[in-house]
Amino acid sequence: MSSLFDTLSVMILLSSFVxxxxxxxxxxxxxxxxxxxxxxxxxxxLGIQSVMEEGRIDVLVICFIIVVLKVIYxxxxxxxxxxxxxxxxxxxxxxxxxxxxxxxxxxxVFTYFSISTIDGINEGFNNIQIVNSVSVILIGLFxxxxxxxxxxxxxxxxVLENGIFITAMFSTNGMPFIVDMGIFIDMLTAVMIMGVMxxxxxxxxxxxxxxxxxxxxx
Amino acid sequence: xxxxxxxxIQILTMVLIAPLVNGxxxxxxxxxxxxxxxxxxxxxxxxxxxxxKSTVVSDVSSWVYKAAPYEVFSTALAAxxxxxxxxxxxxxxxxxxxxxxxxxxxxxxxxxMMAAGLDTGSTFGGMGSSREAMISSLAEPSILVxxxxxxxxxxxxxxxxMMVFMQGAGTPLIHPVAIxxxxxxxxxxxxxxxxxxxxxxSTHLELTMIHEAMLLEYSGxxxxxxxxxxxxxxxxxxxxxxxxxxxxxQFIAMAGVGAVLLSLLIYLLKVILLAVLIAxxxxxTVKFRLFSIPNLAAxxxxxxxxxxxxxxxxxxxxV
Numbered sequence: 001m002s003s004l005f006d007t008l009s010v011m012i013l014l015s016s017f018v019x020x021x022x023x024x025x026x027x028x029x030x031x032x033x034x035x036x037x038x039x040x041x042x043x044x045x046l047g048i049q050s051v052m053e054e055g056r057i058d059v060l061v062i063c064f065i066i067v068v069l070k071v072i073y074x075x076x077x078x079x080x081x082x083x084x085x086x087x088x089x090x091x092x093x094x095x096x097x098x099x100x101x102x103x104x105x106x107x108x109v110f111t112y113f114s115i116s117t118i119d120g121i122n123e124g125f126n127n128i129q130i131v132n133s134v135s136v137i138l139i140g141l142f143x144x145x146x147x148x149x150x151x152x153x154x155x156x157x158x159v160l161e162n163g164i165f166i167t168a169m170f171s172t173n174g175m176p177f178i179v180d181m182g183i184f185i186d187m188l189t190a191v192m193i194m195g196v197m198x199x200x201x202x203x204x205x206x207x208x209x210x211x212x213x214x215x216x217x218x
Numbered sequence: 219x220x221x222x223x224x225x226x227i228q229i230l231t232m233v234l235i236a237p238l239v240n241g242x243x244x245x246x247x248x249x250x251x252x253x254x255x256x257x258x259x260x261x262x263x264x265x266x267x268x269x270x271k272s273t274v275v276s277d278v279s280s281w282v283y284k285a286a287p288y289e290v291f292s293t294a295l296a297a298x299x300x301x302x303x304x305x306x307x308x309x310x311x312x313x314x315x316x317x318x319x320x321x322x323x324x325x326x327x328x329x330x331m332m333a334a335g336l337d338t339g340s341t342f343g344g345m346g347s348s349r350e351a352m353i354s355s356l357a358e359p360s361i362l363v364x365x366x367x368x369x370x371x372x373x374x375x376x377x378x379x380m381m382v383f384m385q386g387a388g389t390p391l392i393h394p395v396a397i398x399x400x401x402x403x404x405x406x407x408x409x410x411x412x413x414x415x416x417x418x419x420s421t422h423l424e425l426t427m428i429h430e431a432m433l434l435e436y437s438g439x440x441x442x443x444x445x446x447x448x449x450x451x452x453x454x455x456x457x458x459x460x461x462x463x464x465x466x467x468q469f470i471a472m473a474g475v476g477a478v479l480l481s482l483l484i485y486l487l488k489v490i491l492l493a494v495l496i497a498x499x500x501x502x503t504v505k506f507r508l509f510s511i512p513n514l515a516a517x518x519x520x521x522x523x524x525x526x527x528x529x530x531x532x533x534x535x536x537v
Contacts, residue, residue: 006393006528010397010398098512098513098516105520105523112527112531131531132531
């Protein structure tokens with residue numbers, strides 16, 4: 001069973017690499033949806049496991065919430081924001097895409113070496129799931145840095161949140177229900193506010209390039 | 219089994235099956251467009267026709283132009299000898315030569331192909347050669363890292379030893395390293411054998427072609443050898459993927475001639491399935507811009523590098 005979780009964590013990491021190599025907003029949303037599906041799958045398997053062994057159903061409930069929120073609702077919200085702004089393809093990155101992808105690779109190596117110095121997480125060996133999920137957090141953060149448009153930054157934030165969620169899930173076999181719910185509601189609020197903000201920004205400034213936001217406009 | 223039997227079976231299998239793979243891919247693609255398409259054996263007919271036709275050689279070309287088809291075909295055959303179609307028939311003391319030789323042999327064949335493209339001095343040949351040089355230099359690190367990872371897992375650089383180890387490991391395809399290597403090899407096949415995200419094999423549109431542009435001046439026997447060489451090279455890559463990551467020989471309990479035949483039959487079945495899969499990938503993707511190909515190559519490199527990294531994350535074990 002742990003091999004299955006290893007594979008799922010690798011696939012989640014891989015989906016964030018695919019996200020990094022993309023430049024179309026539609027593909028961002030699609031890749032985020034696939035990543036959320038993989039996370040929901042991992043949570044579902046973990047949930048069934050905890051129902052069978054301990055009789056807890058909260059992980060299963062969390063899985064259901066992920067499906068509703070991250071696989072269905074947030075991508076739909078993003079698509080709505082996407083159709084209200086005029087640009088479809090991201091054109092300006094801080095570096096070119098191959099360099100960005102290789103930098104992400106360096107992030108994974110960095111995580112590997114930094115996780116191996118923490119005593120509590122790994123029992124004598126490097127926990128592959130922890131390394132992969134912490135890498136997803138860093139890649140999400142790096143995605144936010146590398147993209148200059150607001151929608152890319154929202155997606156980066158969501159990937160970062162996905163990373164935090166799977167780090168918590170893989171290291172504790174299911175967080176307390178109330179903590180997960182708190183994070184989800186925070187994230188939902190943030191995404192809704194950001195969606196409205198993007199719409200307002202593109203309305204006021206005719207662009208959502210964040211470089212142009214350093215001037216005040218009445 | 220002895221070397222002679224190994225060589226005969228290896229060459230016969232590769233040479234006989236290679237055009238079939240192209241036929242299947244073209245047929246599946248035709249079905250997706252609601253056409254009947256050419257018969258599956260069309261490439262055999264084409265090759266037969268081309269071999270009987272006379273060849274036209276440009277006056278301004280040098281010996282490179284005439285040597286290149288033979289070079290391409292013979293390097294493809296040499297590569298075919300290094301990748302066993304079935305581990306049942308490998309000689310007892312392993313095949314001489316390893317995957318580093320395999321990659322170098324392909325590089326040699328590609329070098330002659332690019333030189334021939336430049337030799338006649340036509341614009342398209344030069345353009346195709348420069349693009350091929352770019353793509354191959356991007357794909358090569360990915361192949362090497364991928365095969366080095368497989369070698370690291372199995373503790374050997376020889377391809378048949380690697381395959382035997384993978385059979386012993388049971389290779390559940392759910393293993394993270396196996397999945398990453400599988401995806402990496404699949405993307406390498408798409409890049410190396412002029413498939414759709416990188417090059418469109420069915421078009422003669424000058425602006426997009428890469429592989430075809432280098433062969434544009436060739437005719438008759440020379441063209442047949444070039445095409446045949448490319449088909450064998452494609453089958454070698456597919457064999458590498460199939461026998462390394464989806465091994466089947468451990469399920470055959472028998473021994474002797476029957477076991478070898480059964481093994482080859484299963485191999486043929488796997489090749490057909492992979493050909494259909496490649497055709498499906500081709501149907502479902504669009505051709506990339508030339509300048510987007512580095513992105514694909516970077517992803518492909520990342521896949522093999524992640525496999526390498528995950529192998530260490532798992533504590534250096536592969537069970």
